[in-house]
Amino acid sequence: MTTLIFRTVAPFLTALMVLFSLFVLLRGHNEPGGGFIGGLIAVSAFAIYGIANGIAAVRRALWFHPMAISAFGLFIAAIAGLMSIFFAVPFMTGLWVYPVILGVEIPLSSVMLFDTGVYLVVVGAITSIALALEAEEDA
Numbered sequence: 001m002t003t004l005i006f007r008t009v010a011p012f013l014t015a016l017m018v019l020f021s022l023f024v025l026l027r028g029h030n031e032p033g034g035g036f037i038g039g040l041i042a043v044s045a046f047a048i049y050g051i052a053n054g055i056a057a058v059r060r061a062l063w064f065h066p067m068a069i070s071a072f073g074l075f076i077a078a079i080a081g082l083m084s085i086f087f088a089v090p091f092m093t094g095l096w097v098y099p100v101i102l103g104v105e106i107p108l109s110s111v112m113l114f115d116t117g118v119y120l121v122v123v124g125a126i127t128s129i130a131l132a133l134e135a136e137e138d139a
Contacts, residue, residue, distance in 0.1 A: 002052050010052030014061075017045030025119050026112075035115035039122025046127055055134045058127070066128035073120025080114035 021041035028034030050058040062069070084093040095110040 007052045010049050014045045014049040017048070018042050021045065021119075025115060028115055035118030036122055039119045039126070042119070042123050043126045043130065046123075047130055050130070050134060055131050058131065062127065066124045066131065068124070070121050070124025070128065073117045073122075073124060075117070076120065077114050077117025080110045080117060083110050083113075 018041075021038040023038075024033035024041060025035055025038035028038065046058050046061070049061065081092045083095055084091055087093075087095060089095075092114075093110075097108050098105050099108065100106075
């Protein structure tokens with residue numbers, strides 16, 4: 001049973017939690033956080049949204065099938081690891097590039113790419129499991 005208040009607040013809470021999960025993802029290597037914890041926070045946000053509005057609303061909100069999200073994340077994580085081979089350094093060695101965008105130097109790393117892949121794998125896999133369990137419960 002969901003109340004009107006919960007159904008009204010759930011989309012805002014979901015958006016806030018997804019933004020917080022991205023914050024945790026992006027600060028992951030300097031302070032506690034990273035792809036795994038950020039992904040778990042995002043999945044919690046989708047779970048709250050699903051409890052309030054049903055699994056059909058969560059599937060519409062995701063745009064892509066959860067396992068496709070997971071597969072893309074695994075692909076990104078693998079690319080991040082394999083990039084080091086092309087630069088003749090050991091596998092999974094962090095590589096950095098410093099592009100200047102609009103006059104601001106932005107440090108980008110293969111480690112961040114790997115963390116983003118982990119984030120997507122966690123979001124896709126656990127959301128897929130949660131949706132499958134909820135669909136099974138509804139049947």
